[in-house]
């Protein structure tokens with residue numbers, strides 16, 4: 001007994017001495033050598049409960065789209081927000097023939113949760129296509145746009161062939177070029193306002209990143225890593241989804257260069273410019289972008305009258321998983 005107490009005291013003394021000298025050095029070394037951050041799954045939006053944790057937006061589309069955003073009740077009863085075989089579907093009405101000048105029923109949803117960073121992994125088997133459609137998966141704060149930033153992870157119009165990833169902020173944020181990315185930067189001034197809302201876009205020029213080609217490939221995964229180093233976005237086509245994503249132990253350090261990267265630093269302090277984001281999914285029609293570029297014949301407004309244009313105007317989402325560094 002006495003012996004073991006003495007022995008215990010001796011061991012304790014030894015480990016105290018160690019932690020005062022050798023341990024800090026070892027700690028510093030391992031921190032430098034091992035850059036892997038591990039992530040813990042915090043929120044899952046998937047399956048039959050997919051729509052439980054979202055708000056349905058019912059105001060007029062601020063980008064002048066010809067849509068009539070539905071309440072949760074109406075979207076559910078019209079089948080525009082539903083879960084089929086475990087897959088969440090967010091759709092534009094493709095049944096009603098509309099008189100000229102009438103907006104078409106659509107859906108815009110945003111999470112009740114807000115985020116100030118994390119690793120967001122979206123498994124999207126199908127994206128909306130069709131004349132005049134303008135779909136987006138993005139995030140922003142519920143108030144004070146653009147002071148809390150906007151991250152458009154998937155956005156484009158039916159007529160485009162590339163995914164456009166864009167950040168919007170208030171003054172004092174520009175996209176520092178020269179990053180190791182696979183996309184092509186097409187604007188560096190992230191500052192946006194009602195009259196100049198271009199933001200700082202990066203184009204994903206790979207064939208499977210958008211529209212019919214994306215859908216033919218079985219869709220894929222989009223990942224957004226938002227942390228102190230900045231905001232990175234990856235796209236993986238269905239056949240190239242990293243195994244660590246499928247096994248829910250994601251390790252972005254092994255994924256290769258992202259499509260886009262807004263680094264945090266002197267040109268843009270990301271934690272100052274991006275705050276309290278809800279995740280948003282919507283499909284608008286025509287409006288400021290899709291209306292201006294419409295090329296299906298006739299006017300975008302006449303296309304809205306014909307339900308057959310919107311049979312494929314729907315998002316299908318297998319899951320959205322939100323991880324935080326552990």
Ligand SMILES: *[C@@H]1O[C@H](CO)[C@@H](O)[C@H](O)[C@H]1NC(C)=O
Pocket residue numbers: 060061062063108134135136155156282283284
């Ligand atoms: C819907 O999506 C577009 C992009 O497709 C976005 O710019 C717009 O602000 C959104 N509008 C609404 C009301 O959801």
Ligand SMILES: *[C@@H]1O[C@H](CO)[C@@H](O)[C@H](O)[C@H]1NC(C)=O
Pocket residue numbers: 078079080091092093094095
């Ligand atoms: C269209 O109508 C069919 C049959 O009435 C219904 O099953 C389906 O859910 C409707 N789809 C949409 C997108 O409104």
Ligand SMILES: *[C@@H]1O[C@H](CO)[C@@H](O)[C@H](O)[C@H]1NC(C)=O
Pocket residue numbers: 228264265266269270271272
């Ligand atoms: C951003 O600004 C905050 C203070 O608002 C500061 O603590 C942080 O170090 C800055 N980050 C970068 C990358 O400059």
